[in-house]
Amino acid sequence: MTALLHGIILAFGLILPLGVQNVFIFNQGATQKYITKALPAIITAAICDTVLILLAVTGVSLVVLNFEWIKQIIFIVGFFFLMYMGWSILKSNHSLEHESFGVHFPAKRQIGFAASVSLLNPHAIIDIIGVIGPNSLAYKGMELTVFTLACIFVSWIWFFGLAIVGRLLGKVDTTGKLVKRFNIVSAFIIWGMAIYIGFQVF
Template sequence: MEAFIYGFILAFSLILPMGPQNVFIFTQGINQPTYRKALPSILTASISDTLLILVAVFSLTMIADIFENLRPILLIGGFVFLLYMGWTIWKASAKERDQDPPATAKKQVAFAASVSLLNPHALLDTIGVIGTQSLIFSGVDKWLYMTATISVSWLYFFMLALLGRLIGHKDKNFIFRTVINKLSAITMWVLAIYMLFHL
């Protein structure tokens, strides 16, 4: 279960910051007339993250298996990247627009897919962090790790839209979103230190 717990905490720390993808889901929770109307964006973002994680884990595993000497380099790269991601998230502002009009289902799908699949930060998160961290594990542990990271995306996007409905209008000063970003950065730094024990 260590692999599952590690994957869950890692993915959760990566997905917490209010970047373009999360802000869009959060905004749909606020602006859609019902929770059900936000489902197109939630499902699209969840499926997109799943595809990115599968590609990241399997492609980097293949590369590391072919070039065994690359494994320590990739792990060190993942460690450095976690430190960097934590620092950028710590400094980032949580202030984003949250008063956009409700988007249609087609627009939700198109936008959620674009901010998921074409977002450099999302690609760096999945390949640079989730993919490289998967090299720590093998066999069943790798599958547990991957399952945990995927499950976080699904759970989080459903909860984020719900949170948007519940507290979005009350967070006028972005205090909640700022605290979330700080906690995410600290978690990434802790995981980076934990990763050193696997090098």
Template sequence: MITAFLHGFLLALGLILPLGVQNVFIFNQGATQPRLIRAVPAVLTATLCDMLLILLAVLGVSLIVLQVVWLKTLLFGAGLVFLLYMGWSIWRSPAGVSQAERPEPFSPRKQIAFAASVSLLNPHAIMDTIGVIGTSSLQYDSPDKWVFTASCILVSFIWFVGLAVCGRLIGRFDGSGRWLLWINRLSAVIIWGVAAYMGWQLLASA
């Protein structure tokens, strides 16, 4: 069981470390929310979505779904549209040099909607989950398989909490709001970059 736990922990950590849309969004919420606890909806939603994807990958359900060509195309298309909208929303967030002009924090409902979308409408994250975590889980039988699965889910939760905390620390010491402005701008550019790559893949597969 210890081997399965360590395997899942290190594997999930390696997958989640690269700077992606999901990570950028959680960090952004930690930085822009007035209190760290206000970023909890985004953190919990991202964790639950990752948990769902990991469970589906381990059970083999997601692999079957993505073999349906039209469904895969629909997933890419929906993800592309939403990422473009999300980047625009973050880019246009008002940011100034005074405390009152700081970027307007997302409401809990908007956090949940955005976190769920960047998690569930991100084909690259889904393919990583299926191709790496799902495939790696095949070498284990119960109960080791579920220890491996729980370890992967635990990494997601710890990582998202850490991102929100780091974002909060930067936001807390940014009295002018300038850092938050650039965080928003960088977040939007990264999100648009991922959207552009998804659009290119969508055209290439057409």
């Protein structure tokens, strides 16, 4: 029971802040016509988090991040990708002005963006590796399995819930004004994260 509660509380603590990954999933929930249309983004983000959690728990990722040059590459790639993503959301928001209320990406693009914001976001990686990894060292055997599954479960439930809340906003916002404003805010949050990463690199 301790391992279960520890995993749930820890995972919620890491996933609750308004990061790039959360912004993107919420955005797709809000702008897609049906929640099922946002499934590629939801499932991809959840799978990526699952992989990162498993790497953190097994200690593989901690070994990799001991190499400073690998961390620098992750940060540099993350910086340029997040700058591009913010621009892409703003551009799509304006180009769809007359035909839709938001940036509803097709399935392939959702998968690509969701995987990128999960795997190219240095802070998401370091949060999972640097927090879940060390915390998992307190457990072995069945307790470690329970702890790991609790973290993964929270991740999957969170992304589905986030997209559903976004879809509810999309239904309430019949004029599309709130969603468009959210898209603009999303772009600037993403750029803010990119700039923060850039400062750390340079």
